[in-house]
Amino acid sequence: MITLTVNGKTHQAESDPTTPLLYVLRDEMKLNGAKYGCGLGQCGSCTVLLEDKPVFSCQIPISVLEGRKVTTLEGLGTIDEPGRVQKAFIDEQAAQCGYCIAGMIMRSEGLLRRNAFPSDAEIRDWMQPNLCRCGTHSRILKAVRRAANAESGA
Structure with missing residues (x-):
């Protein structure tokens, strides 16, 4: 065990x-x-x-x-109280089919724990290993930015 x-x-x-x-x-x-x-x-x-x-x-x-x-x-959070990255993904409507979103959220959380204010280039580079076939990449990028801004209070 x-x-x-x-x-x-x-x-x-x-x-x-x-x-x-x-x-x-x-x-x-x-x-x-x-x-x-x-x-x-x-x-x-x-x-x-x-x-x-x-x-x-x-x-x-x-x-x-x-x-x-x-x-x-x-x-990271619950349905009633989502974590900051979960909330940002919801607010940006980053999911289309939704299959990749859990992995995208977890990868985003890992990035923001490492770098609280990543640039767009850093976000794109960090997210690269996770695939989204629906094409919501721009919404995912916005969601990561939103989560970073939520942490700063901006």
Whole structure:
């Protein structure tokens, strides 16, 4: 059994140690924010934060997570009280089909934890590993800017 700390809570994972985190989140913990997209670490739909750094949960075996902090979309806020990045994505209507949005929000959160006021070029570069096929890229960029401004009180 592997002890995971997800969204500040301890969980005893019963899965094989080689099981990717994505499956434990969705199947054991019923945290469905991270999506299964490609299973190859190429789309970003499964992005979560590992020690505040965005990672593809489909590629991280749970065996390397003992004692490390994982944050999922559910750990950022609630429906009634969304986190700043979640709220910014809602306000900018950044989702079209919505499949990539959880990963985009998590990658954005990771950026803003690292750099509170990124430039547009930094945002674009940081978001590059996550794919959006619907084409809401300009709204996603606006949402990240809005979240950064919300943090500053601007």
